[in-house]
Amino acid sequence: MKKSLNIVFMGTPEFAATILEKIVNSSHNVISVVTVPDKPAGRGRKPTPSAVKKTAEKHNLPLLQPSNLKDSVFVNQLKALHADVFVVVAFRMLPKVVWEIPPRGTFNLHASLLPQYRGAAPINWALIHGETKTGVTTFFIDEQIDTGAIIAKKEIDIEPTDDVKTLHDKLMHLGSALVIETLDAIAEGVVQPIPQKSNLQLKEAPKLTPENTRIDWNLPGKNIVDKIRGLSPFPVAWTLLNNHGESQRIKLYKAVFEKKEHQEKIGKLIISKKEIAVAVTDGYVKLNEIQLPGKRRMSAIDLLNGFSFGENSYVS
16 A cells, blocks of 8 residues: 655645646645735736635645745744645745755755756746757755755657647646655655756756847847747747837747848848748748737737838847
């Protein structure tokens, strides 16, 4: 018979909620769930629960929603649960006073093959950098971000057609399986954590900002297309469209690159009946899905049906 663990689960978004669901349906016991306080959302600014809270309520699991993770009341509530292990997925950075509580440790699931892509946006940055493989890693939390000893990994290919949504979903299900395997291994006492190597050339996965999501049209075409798909459908790459003497910020969801020699100025828009192309250093980036301010996301063909581009329009 399988040994089972008493678990406190900590997480926030859909990615974490899917993994919580998997644990609930395993041989292990979720004795409490920790998530963020409800946040105002929508036009009425109505307090909205996280995806993890919705899953916890669906299964009638005890719930904690602290605003301060160092608060002594919250810390004492965790200690009183006498959990074997804490499982953390897409949550906040835990203080040592929290992660050192359970006797079997606190482990995190990270959506990359650590030590590569430590940080807040590993799925996006793997795509932006044109990686062909990525994966998920479980590791014991320590005092730094994503640096703890590795428990286990699972690898997956990145397909040329993947964007953030498709890769997110693949890693979410891969991560669910890895978390269960990790819990089973901890329960059986067979875990042998391996310290992360520190002598490697590491690629980071920092938080996405308005500055690092803007397209630089001076990059090679493939790099530009990788960046667009690495930010689609969220938070979305952007650029300035300069057209008829006006400048407006537009979002770019899908693009393809055509390698070709030309004499056009970088950033110039080449408009035909069915295509919107941008001249780049080594060819043309064809913009297949675009969103104008205040408009819906649409295909290039739909946009061309009702939008006028000037002869000297360009992006920057």
